Amino acid sequence: MSDEIGGDDGAPAGSSPLDRLLALQDEDVHADQLAHRRRHLPEQAALDALAAALAALGESTGPARREREALAAREAELERETAEVVARVAAIEERARAGAAASYRDQEAMAAEVAALGRRRAELEEHELEVLEASEPLDGELAAADARCAELEAELEAARSVLAASASEVDGERALVATRRGELAAAVPRDLLAEYEALRAKLGGVGVARLVRGTCAGCHLTLPATEVDRLRHLPEGSVAHCDQCGRILVP
Ligand SMILES: [Zn+2]
Structure with missing residues (x-):
């Protein structure tokens, strides 16, 4: 679905700090999967x-x-x-x-x-x-x-x-992910990154989620229409949160 890639407004990934944070989240999920794979080869x-x-x-x-x-x-x-x-x-x-x-x-x-x-x-x-x-x-x-x-x-x-x-193949992949993650992390504002890390540690590895058709992709709960509308009209550069799970929410 295009929602997963470009977001509701069709903004290309990586164009804003939040988009970069979403890309970083993808790399972190990938790194977690690789770490799991490495442990359970x-x-x-x-x-x-x-x-x-x-x-x-x-x-x-x-x-x-x-x-x-x-x-x-x-x-x-x-x-x-x-x-x-x-x-x-x-x-x-x-x-x-x-x-x-x-x-x-x-x-x-x-x-x-x-x-x-x-x-x-x-x-x-x-x-x-x-x-x-x-x-x-x-x-x-x-x-x-x-x-x-x-x-x-x-x-x-x-x-x-x-x-x-097999282990060295996974390790090679992990090294690539770590490099890409490092590059993305360097391009995310420090406060936002720190908040993301704290949420990720607390919430099962996912600290930021997209709002997809009125639903938080982090906790899968649907937000009230008025809340969705409010999030869509937040000023440029503000950081919203899902009031259900507390994750950073990207409308
Ligand atoms: Zn949520």
Whole structure:
């Protein structure tokens, strides 16, 4: 509608302090929208979702990982004990070869110990087999989880650069808006600007509004016809206010 652009009397934007203030208000609204967009970038939400998925994956594989670590410790313990048994048998056999067993009783005792060690070794091997069998499904589960984790990390990395690109685009736009806003602010009388800033802070970011077909565009309430008429005939350069919302009103 032409009302939004040129106002009721068709004055071009930027021709008076109030028109410049309206243009400044547009830039401020734009800046607020960009700030909101910057805080709520969908790319950030995507990144957060990936990070959450990665954390959840780490959490869900925790028990399997701890169980696998316990089995690995058990395996190492069994291997250590087996090595001890093997070394003990080798030592006894070495003594036998060297003829260290003086008597038949000694030979019998050595043979009994070798037999006992052999049974212990068989037991240890059985336990090792149990550990390996228990480890197998866990290894499969953890390998799948690690592969998924690597995928998620790659996606996360990609999402980070997409977010950075998106954020810098918005930041660039914000810088342009800030420049235009600065130029407009410099062209608005200081008192008017201060009043606008105070109203804007108090009234949800909008400090100045047009009067559009008898309605304040700030609060959307319709003014009485007599008030509209009075505002239209205010002397040049005076600043009117909406008596409903208090915003600076530009007839
Ligand atoms: Zn109003």
